[in-house]
Amino acid sequence: MKGLPSVEKAILALSRFPGIGKKSAQRMIHYLLRGDGSEIGQLILALDTLRMRVRFCVHCHNLAEEEQCWVCLDPQRVSSLLCVLEEPADLMAIEKAGIFRGRYHVLGGRLNPLNGIGPGQLHLASLRDRLQKGGVEELVIATNPTVEGEATAHYVAQMSQPFVARVTRLAYGLPMGGELEYLDESTLFQAMEGRRQF
């Protein structure tokens, strides 16, 4: 924006977000600059608090405001069930669905050797430690259904098998509400391969 380098920079900072294009970033900035400046102040405060407060759970690497996250602190959780995920966002999605009553381990990413993400960059050592201590009866691998997610799942499975009786992974298949017509071939392939008796 001509003559407004600070606006340019803020638009650039916002448009680095996933799903936010230059247009949306512009609209956000104009929204922020409207009125008495209270909006921008509130946003800065919220982000600053976020930066100060949020850290990673020492146990499972989920987002936390204390040393441990709310899942690790919850005595009601079934400790014999452990779910391995890539990111805290994935954990939130499963928690929101309310479909899992065990505990979690967040890897902090997925294997991607081309981008320099090897096993050493993920929280795999701490996973092994947890498994070695015993008590986990089933390890549910819930990495993303992508090439890298799959590679990560295989790595985790192989690493875990000596310590855990049952290593499982989420089912692949048709997403609810989707239409066959619009699904990609590999999803259809997985759905066909994984078909079950009616």
Added chain:
Amino acid sequence: MKGLPSVEKAILALSRFPGIGKKSAQRMIHYLLRGDGSEIGQLILALDTLRMRVRFCVHCHNLAEEEQCWVCLDPQRVSSLLCVLEEPADLMAIEKAGIFRGRYHVLGGRLNPLNGIGPGQLHLASLRDRLQKGGVEELVIATNPTVEGEATAHYVAQMSQPFVARVTRLAYGLPMGGELEYLDESTLFQAMEGRRQF
């Protein structure tokens, strides 16, 4: 997000933006919290700089980093042509299109009596001052094509007519690239009403 009030608050602050739902805000926060924390620091810095630097042009009420905005400071602009707009974002859109070589006056909103926005809440007094000084030969009204924008346009037109020879407004009609089939009735009506000899 259970156990993470600071994340909840940041999501709330972000999802107040136009076009940003709770889902996008969540994705943005998770993106910010990834990695080494440099992303969130950069965003806070950019927003803080924005808050400190950006103000409104004393002359036309456009966004500026100096006392006057870059349009008012530009000696090449035709001073006899003045375009009245609702918001700085509208000015940016017209500038980006490169279709206007005159000067601007940003009202800072549109008349909306139900929300307490009367003529006193808009930059109308300073517009009148500018017009009274003389030198403006054409006033182009470019408020938004909405009920409130229309009401504002009529108000501005009436107020300006004593001082300006020519008061015009942007044409209404078919948007380029749109399809008749999907256009609303009032746009079609305006396009028909405003039809021109071929």
